Amino acid sequence: MANMRETDQPDRGDSTMPEPCTDCALDHDRRDFVHSVMALIGGIWVGLGLSPRAALAMPLNFTTGRRGPAGPEVTYPIPPTDGATIDKPNEIILVRAEGMVYAFALSCPHQNTALKWLDDDKMFQCPKHKSRYKPDGTFISGRATRNMDRLPLRSDGKNIYVNGDKTIESDKDQAGWAAAGVKI
Numbered sequence: 278m279a280n281m282r283e284t285d286q287p288d289r290g291d292s293t294m295p296e297p298c299t300d301c302a303l304d305h306d307r308r309d310f311v312h313s314v315m316a317l318i319g320g321i322w323v324g325l326g327l328s329p330r331a332a333l334a335m336p337l338n339f340t341t342g343r344r345g346p347a348g349p350e351v352t353y354p355i356p357p358t359d360g361a362t363i364d365k366p367n368e369i370i371l372v373r374a375e376g377m378v379y380a381f382a383l384s385c386p387h388q389n390t391a392l393k394w395l396d397d398d399k400m401f402q403c404p405k406h407k408s409r410y411k412p413d414g415t416f417i418s419g420r421a422t423r424n425m426d427r428l429p430l431r432s433d434g435k436n437i438y439v440n441g442d443k444t445i446e447s448d449k450d451q452a453g454w455a456a457a458g459v460k461i
């Protein structure tokens with residue numbers, strides 16, 4: 278009489294056994310490859326003395342735009358890389374992200390608190406009631422009831438010219454708000 282261990286063992290010659298999953302093996306290989314590449318990038322970044330999160334951050338800069346003697350335009354060089362630039366004296370934020378440049382009023386559209394840029398999270402946050410906004414000013418969460426206020430801007434291919442005296446509120450002029458950006 279066969280003992281329990283022998284009868285419980287699956288018959289490896291049984292034709293009802295499932296075929297090995299070649300797609301699964303490929304998925305594992307792909308996952309291993311991606312993990313290896315990410316580990317390699319992280320290692321290089323750490324080797325340079327930087328944190329892996331910083332590799333994905335959009336940096337924050339500060340500047341003061343040039344305001345002409347007459348008229349509302351404030352001039353900035355086109356930001357060389359993606360990131361946020363804050364001009365406190367003129368109360369303007371300039372953002373370069375995904376091939377676009379936008380200009381915003383520095384103040385939160387809820388109760389006019391100066392917005393902060395979260396480098397690692399790549400978003401704006403209001404320190405007062407924690408409203409959050411994407412780099413293009415789109416509202417994410419919090420007490421605010423509209424997107425960040427954009428400012429009209431233009432470019433001549435070298436500089437960005439921002440009209441610092443006119444805000445475009447997304448709940449009053451949705452089309453104007455959507456159009457207030459320049460491709461670079």
Ligand code: FES
Pocket residue numbers: 385386387388389390403404405406407408419420421
């Ligand atoms: S003032 Fe910014 S969320 Fe209230």
